[in-house]
Amino acid sequence: MRIQPRTEIVRLWHALASHTYAKNNWEWGGAEGADSLGDAEQLLSLIYPAQQLASLGVDRPADTAADVLRALDVFGNSQTIPMKLVQAFLEYMRAYRAEDGSPVFSAPARLIADDAPTRDQEELDVVPSYSVSLSVALSALGFIRSFRRQMQRKEANGAVDELEDLASARLTAAMVD
Incomplete structure (x- = not known):
């Protein structure tokens, strides 16, 4: 059996994109529900591989590979x-x-308790959300800095x-809080 990581990543992207982008809207939350941790993981599943392997990148539209375009066709071209x-x-940032x-770095969907968590408990920040926020903020910043050089439409600026601004604020907060 031959392992083909690129093929597997592209297949995963297709499944994730089809599931998360229904009816032209991003569908947040997984089995546990939407929260700052799970939603960040959802974004990272798409953007992190693209930043690690240039051949999977989507930040340079003219250079986007055909298999990547097919996998993410639910988002358009x-x-x-x-x-x-x-x-x-x-x-996500908003x-x-x-x-x-x-x-905020709360993750109420991840809380497990004998009784239903109180409102105060649901609003508590959780360490894994800080950690994942570092990755999501850095990924967002890297993505937009590269994409900005390729942008053709000024209204997208x-x-x-x-x-x-929001990713920088989240990154700073995740590092210092």
């Missing part, structure tokens, strides 16, 4: 895929902020600028 990912990152705008 080589021009729209990066913007759909920017929008997903933005949704969703996991407190009223004052500071990032606002979304990319906002994502850069």
